[in-house]
Amino acid sequence: MSRSIRLAVSAALTFLVLGPAFAQTKKETPRNYGVGHAISTEQIAGWDIDVRPDGQGAPPGRGSVKDGEKVYMDKCAACHGEFGESAGRWPQLAQGKGTLASHDPVKTVGSYYAHLSSVLDYIRRAMPFGDAQSLTNDELYAVTAYVLNLNDIVDDKFVLSKDTWGKVKMPNEGGFFDDDREKTEKAFWNPNPCMKDCRGPVKVTGRARAVDVTPDEKTQKRGVE
Amino acid sequence: MTDAIDKWRSTRRRFLAGAAGLAAAGGAGARADNAKNLPPNIANWTRQLGAGVGTRAYGNPSKYENDVIRRTVPWLTATPESSVSFTPLHQLDGIITPNGLCFERHHAGIAEVDPGDYRLMLHGLVNKPLVFTLDELKRLPRINRIYFLECAANSGMEWRGAQLNGCQYTHGMVHCVQYTGVSLKLLLEQAGLKPGAKWLMAEGGDAAAMNRSIPLSKALDDCMVAYRMNGEMLRPEQGYPARLVAPGWEGNVWVKWLRRLKVGDQPWFTREETSKYTDLLADGKARQFTFVMDAKSVITSPSPQAAVKQKGFNVITGLAWSGRGIIKRVDISLDGGRNWRTARIDGPVFDKACVRFYYEFEWNGEELLLQSRAMDDSGYVQPTKDALRKIRGVNSIYHNNGIQTWALRADGEVENVEVN
Numbered sequence: 001m002s003r004s005i006r007l008a009v010s011a012a013l014t015f016l017v018l019g020p021a022f023a024q025t026k027k028e029t030p031r032n033y034g035v036g037h038a039i040s041t042e043q044i045a046g047w048d049i050d051v052r053p054d055g056q057g058a059p060p061g062r063g064s065v066k067d068g069e070k071v072y073m074d075k076c077a078a079c080h081g082e083f084g085e086s087a088g089r090w091p092q093l094a095q096g097k098g099t100l101a102s103h104d105p106v107k108t109v110g111s112y113y114a115h116l117s118s119v120l121d122y123i124r125r126a127m128p129f130g131d132a133q134s135l136t137n138d139e140l141y142a143v144t145a146y147v148l149n150l151n152d153i154v155d156d157k158f159v160l161s162k163d164t165w166g167k168v169k170m171p172n173e174g175g176f177f178d179d180d181r182e183k184t185e186k187a188f189w190n191p192n193p194c195m196k197d198c199r200g201p202v203k204v205t206g207r208a209r210a211v212d213v214t215p216d217e218k219t220q221k222r223g224v225e
Numbered sequence: 226m227t228d229a230i231d232k233w234r235s236t237r238r239r240f241l242a243g244a245a246g247l248a249a250a251g252g253a254g255a256r257a258d259n260a261k262n263l264p265p266n267i268a269n270w271t272r273q274l275g276a277g278v279g280t281r282a283y284g285n286p287s288k289y290e291n292d293v294i295r296r297t298v299p300w301l302t303a304t305p306e307s308s309v310s311f312t313p314l315h316q317l318d319g320i321i322t323p324n325g326l327c328f329e330r331h332h333a334g335i336a337e338v339d340p341g342d343y344r345l346m347l348h349g350l351v352n353k354p355l356v357f358t359l360d361e362l363k364r365l366p367r368i369n370r371i372y373f374l375e376c377a378a379n380s381g382m383e384w385r386g387a388q389l390n391g392c393q394y395t396h397g398m399v400h401c402v403q404y405t406g407v408s409l410k411l412l413l414e415q416a417g418l419k420p421g422a423k424w425l426m427a428e429g430g431d432a433a434a435m436n437r438s439i440p441l442s443k444a445l446d447d448c449m450v451a452y453r454m455n456g457e458m459l460r461p462e463q464g465y466p467a468r469l470v471a472p473g474w475e476g477n478v479w480v481k482w483l484r485r486l487k488v489g490d491q492p493w494f495t496r497e498e499t500s501k502y503t504d505l506l507a508d509g510k511a512r513q514f515t516f517v518m519d520a521k522s523v524i525t526s527p528s529p530q531a532a533v534k535q536k537g538f539n540v541i542t543g544l545a546w547s548g549r550g551i552i553k554r555v556d557i558s559l560d561g562g563r564n565w566r567t568a569r570i571d572g573p574v575f576d577k578a579c580v581r582f583y584y585e586f587e588w589n590g591e592e593l594l595l596q597s598r599a600m601d602d603s604g605y606v607q608p609t610k611d612a613l614r615k616i617r618g619v620n621s622i623y624h625n626n627g628i629q630t631w632a633l634r635a636d637g638e639v640e641n642v643e644v645n
Binding site: 030031032033035036037038039043044047048049050051052053079088089090100101103105107112113114115117118119121122125126129130132133175176177178179180181184185187188189190191193194195196197198199202203204205206207208209211213214215217220221222 | 285293304386394484495499513530560600644
């Protein structure tokens with residue numbers, strides 16, 4: 001092959017390889033519409049309340065189990081019960097260990113939650129119910145510590161803060177795994193599902209009327225406008 | 226809980242007694258004809274002027290349709306502010322759900338956001354943190370998409386067998402509307418993603434500040450920030466003035482009253498993706514991040530709240546949807562799943578949207594066990610409830626997409642039943 005042909009081939013190859021890549025890069029440069037405006041660190045801080053399992057986002061402050069008991073009794077016990085056992089149908093916070101594989105699993109902070117941050121982040125943003133984001137950081141740490149104590153995860157003298165964050169071990173930490181339906185439920189993918197004589201005799205084994213928990217819908221109507 | 230169920234049992238008995246009386250008088254729910262309105266007589270509405278324009282500045286359905294409403298199951302939850310109401314699927318047709326009938330699921334009531342004070346914050350692993358007003362969102366290029374939205378807990382009360390007698394209650398945590406808004410990819414591009422960005426946290430502005438983690442791959446694929454549904458601004462119940470749209474994924478991810486998007490390098494493991502919206506299996510382990518809603522269908526009529534009124538020619542209809550793509554086929558069984566025939570899909574068929582199916586047939590008063598079975602373009606076939614239970618047990622609460630059975634009785638009444 002002559003030098004000039006080699007150069008030509010090489011140039012063509014270069015174009016084939018790099019040409020489209022260049023074109024793509026250019027096309028993918030996102031357009032900046034100049035809409036939306038900059039935001040200050042202070043403005044972000046007021047809303048930036050999320051906390052991750054590794055403690056990133058946890059606010060400054062600290063709270064003891066002892067202080068948490070007072071906050072809990074004042075602001076939480078009416079719904080969740082004095083011992084986290086739940087008053088009525090509000091979420092139960094404590095007990096339930098060893099029930100997850102049973103017929104009646106009881107999902108609580110102690111039996112089900114895998115991360116301390118899930119508890120603290122949720123209390124911080126949503127509790128007390130109806131008075132959200134009203135707790136001080138110290139109250140937040142204290143009441144979280146108390147809920148952990150109700151579940152025997154920390155002792156009575158425990159003080160929760162960024163410094164002690166890593167000492168909390170959630171009992172069900174290893175209880176979760178990522179969605180695996182595409183593997184474990186592979187049998188549900190079937191290009192030719194059965195159309196004729198697909199199963200044996202059909203028997204009715206349960207009836208909603210026998211259970212009888214359906215609301216009376218005649219009592220629910222649109223109001224007069 | 227037991228008290229609540231007992232209370233409803235007695236109410237239900239009174240209702241059934243009343244319904245039996247109606248049936249004896251000539252058809253459940255049928256209104257008596259008024260001969261004055263029938264030919265050869267001329268009805269009042271044909272003689273008299275009706276109300277003028279503007280008397281119904283925002284129109285409502287006919288007063289005769291006042292039973293077409295979202296309904297609740299009060300014993301399900303401790304309080305109406307953190308609860309659910311159900312779409313009356315049995316009274317609707319086509320694929321679009323009217324805005325006022327879209328099911329509700331709130332965690333701290335309906336936030337009433339002043340649109341002038343609405344802000345969407347976008348920060349975290351981005352080059353330039355940004356905040357958008359509602360007017361600014363509306364100045365960005367718009368897209369229109371029709372998608373279904375199904376709560377992960379739809380049919381969640383049915384894991385252990387037939388419980389609620391009506392497809393409004395068993396399947397009514399789904400709706401399908403057209404969204405108008407901004408592509409989430411476009412929004413993220415305005416801020417510019419930093420290296421290492423892999424996840425996105427969406428947070429609501431309600432008193433639960435509901436937050437969920439979403440893989441960035443999904444956010445950049447087909448998610449949007451929507452501010453309109455079916456042409457008009459979002460209803461407060463659906464997140465006015467802006468919500469996240471995560472096509473095909475469980476409703477909880479579609480954060481309403483969206484106030485903040487934060488980009489990060491790992492998921493947050495929020496309460497709503499750990500303690501809730503995880504699928505507990507029989508062995509006590511739980512699946513997490515089960516975002517996709519698998520293919521599902523239900524016959525909406527006949528159904529327990531929509532009895533068959535006449536023998537002879539009748540229409541079976543229902544809805545099918547899949548979070549994995551496009552519904553390719555829906556089959557119908559009249560004998561509890563022994564034999565199947567393919568239903569007729571009518572109306573538009575969109576990716577990750579509801580489709581409407583029909584099966585017309587002659588009913589001679591024989592007892593039937595009606596089922597529908599959806600298939601999507603990934604090849605997924607809606608499984609039986611028992612097939613699901615075999616893999617998952619009965620404690621999952623979420624993601625129950627099993628085949629529903631309705632028993633049509635000789636008197637035309639329909640019941641939610643479980644078959645072997």
